Amino acid sequence: MTKATAKSPWVVHFNCNSCNGCDIEFLACLTPMYDAERFGVVHVGNPKHADVLVVTGSVNHRNRRVLKNVYDQMPSPKVVVALGVCGATGGIFADCYNVLGGADQVIPVDVLVPGCPPRPEAILDGILKGVEILARKKIDTEVVPPEKTIKIVRPEPKPEPADESAKAVS
């Protein structure tokens, strides 16, 4: 059972808050040029059949519940691969009012694939890394989720201008 799942991971894809760039690159992975199926990767529509969840994009107020639902429906052990910078931190949209941040705000993420969008080779690599983690989860070893090294860089708020008028009075 363990060996079989690692040899043929079934993948479900959920577009969380993505601009489509990562999604079409993920779909390109499945097609003959990159052909994820040579690693046994099968794309399924039903989360209940899947071992690996591929999330693209950040999380917003509305799809937070949907993402959690999709994740909860997957049978354990399971692995989450977040694609793109949006999946990691929110990326270019991190400052938007409706963006809560990366997918790890809602569900535990095992693999982050950087890029905007990541290249199909990188996505395949990420999924295979996820499968390695899945195989280790199968044999009940403790798997520590990766430490997030990417930080959102926000400009420091400007200091309040000194009150000129108050000075003049004093």
Next chain:
Amino acid sequence: MSMVIPFGPQHPVLPEPIQLRLSLQEERVTSALPVLGYIHRGLEKLAEEKDFQQDAYLVERVCGICSFIHSMCYCQGIEELMDLKVPPRAQYLRVVWSELHRMHSHLLATGLLADAFGFENLFMQLWRTREHVMDAMEYTTGARIMLGSCCIGGVRKDINEEQKKFVLDKLNTVEKDLKVLLPVLLEDYSVKKRLVGIGMLDQLTARERGAVGPTARGSGLAMDHRMTGYCAYGELGFEPVVENGCDSYARTQVRAGELLQSIDLVRRALDRLPDSELKVPFKGNPPAGEVVIRAEQPRGEVFYFLKSSGKDKLDRLRVRTPTFANLSPLLAMLTGCTLPDVAVIILSVDPCVSCTER
């Protein structure tokens, strides 16, 4: 017995989350209600906080499928506000990348449509062909999806002789592949069974409900913004592809016709590529004013409204994307269809939800 079925937000045929609440009477859909907001990010507000150069990259990420045309449309708007004259070579290069984007988008859309009616082999073959277009884009700009090659005042990258030859070679390969694939898509008995007469949208409804792009052209409306001759389209001799079938099959025919037409347009544009500089410098802030600018995307006409008040940031950016215009015709098509046809009808419109919700 009547019931309501939620179609989406996570659904095997939909690459994007959109929910359609389908009210069913036995097998027939009596009404459909779209539920939006699953990928709303708030891009329009963010655009007011970034400067003009950054916005060109930001609007590229409205949608990953027609990214170049979004940034081109935005740049055209700022150029109009500042009265910048884009050099002719840049105009032609913009046409080249726009048409390459249209080709990859149409191949993607027809592939997904084939997947929706269960013809997985055709889906795989169309996407294999699409990789040649992606290669052409990567060889000329360095990126597959987010080209980043459009900037205010012109383009950032040039196409040299070697790249031109590479693109033309790839176009020949694509054309050769399409000669094999398009007859399967358009003449196969079982494909026709799933497409002909499904998702009817007559000409009057299409006009009343404001359909755009292949949805409108499949219903006999010759509406294509490229007819106005923006960029270099006026000099390249453009004729819209129009079909009168009014069904999913006609919309697929339009896409197939446009694929071949785009190959011709890229060839012609590369052939006549004039010699000039690539961009005019963008200096200072645009003057206060408002501008409405349109461009033709693979899914139809996109509409940008830009308002500037003379500062270093935009006052307001508004995007009306083609899928938003096509949602209302889609609901008209869904009414009265059977449940198994819903997926085919949705994908025959080629929805791009991330555009719609921004």
